[in-house]
Amino acid sequence: MIISERIFYIMEQKNMSQLELSRRTGIATSNISDWKKKKTNPKADCLLSICDALDITPEQLLTGKGIDPEYKDTDMDYEVTRSDIKILKQIHSLGDEQYKRLLAYMKALKKLEQMESIVEEQN
Known part of the structure; x- marks a missing residue:
């Protein structure tokens, strides 16, 4: 629904x-x-x-x-x-370019979080 x-x-x-x-x-x-x-x-x-x-x-x-x-x-x-x-x-309310930048930023944050998790596991 x-x-x-x-x-x-x-x-x-x-x-x-x-x-x-x-x-x-x-x-x-x-x-x-x-x-x-x-x-x-x-x-x-x-x-x-x-x-x-x-x-x-x-x-x-x-x-x-x-x-x-x-x-x-x-x-x-x-x-x-x-x-x-x-x-x-x-x-x-974002324009198309701002929306694309926001998505890229969110993906980068997720990737950074994953990398930090890997480093943390290695220590």
Whole structure:
């Protein structure tokens, strides 16, 4: 189940209309309707307000944990926090070049961590 499907699943469980979600989040009803029709997901900067409106955590929205009947506990071994959502917002605001640089930096950090681990094991 993708995020937008999960949103509509939760809305159905809570008997909430698209108009009510729009009112609670400030997101245009046309955008909410597009998620359903086009099977697209909301932008990252909308996720926290959606979570608040649906009274769920970001982890529940992103993973389905505790709400999605298809959720399997082995899917993820970490929790998605509000800080993670804030980081995602920042990532989505980057330009293409900045995004590529960030990915390269993250790969370099991972490689450095692996090298430090090897050195540590040798000592």
